[in-house]
Amino acid sequence: MYEFIKGTIEYVCPEYIVIENGGIGYQISTPNPFTFSPLFGQTTKIYTYQHVREDIIALYGFQLREERTLFKKLLGVSGIGPKGALAILAYGEPTQVIQAIENENEAFLIKFPGVGKKTARQMILDLKGKLQDIVPDYFPNLFNEGNIGNQENDTESLDEAILALKALGYSDKEIKKVSKELQQEKLTTDQYIKLALKKLMK
Incomplete structure (x- = not known):
């Protein structure tokens, strides 16, 4: 298991980023790859999670450990895979996601792609009361919003x-x-x- 990879952001696309470390380019899927665009060409630390299945070995990356923790907890819910967990984290409002789970707000949760009523109910059953270590203050706007495109x-x-x-x-x-x-x-x-x-x- 890799705790983190520290290297240079070499490539950003809609599905993943590539970070170069020691002459090796690591392809890492992230919730919103374009949050890394301001760091292109810079040395960056990315907290990683290695997902292994029979047919694939994939790396998932996050700007904060707490973000990775929430990702892993979501993966523990039956019916949620890495793609679904990334979509939930890409929303960028973990406070609202956690509140929806704590308040048993299924209507909010089923708006995420791949989350139906059964999965939303499972999220609530599995995670309600178990997200105390995910502190919303750990999820600030990591980059300022002033970079308006021309x-x-x-x-x-x-x-x-x-x-x-x-x-x-x-x-x-x-x-x-x-x-x-x-x-x-x-x-x-x-x-x-x-x-x-x-x-x-x-």
Whole structure:
């Protein structure tokens, strides 16, 4: 098990990032890869979780240990795999997720891709009262929101955001519902994703 990897961010795409350490490029899936865009080319520490199945070995990465802890707890719920757990963390509002579990708010939880009523109920049964070590204060806005994209890059940023939403499991129909509103904004890819997720969860 890798505790963390410290290296240079070499590549960011809608599904993963690549961090170079000792001449090796590690492909790491993260909740929202574009949160790492401001760190491109810089030395960064990423807390990792290695997921092993018969057909795959994958690395998942997080900016904070507490974020990884929540990911692992979500994986412990029957019906939630790594992709579903990443989609929940990509929402960027762990406080609301934890409150939904504590308040048994199934209607909120089923808005995440791949989470139906049965899985939402299982999340509540398995995690209610067991998330005390996940302190919301550990999830600040890690990068300031002032990096507004310029006009010539808006279309590219929006396209990348849409690809990232698809990678998280959102359907074309769901994305289409919010795309018109997104087109009215001039944002970075990361900001488009965050805005889209907030609208999708309403």
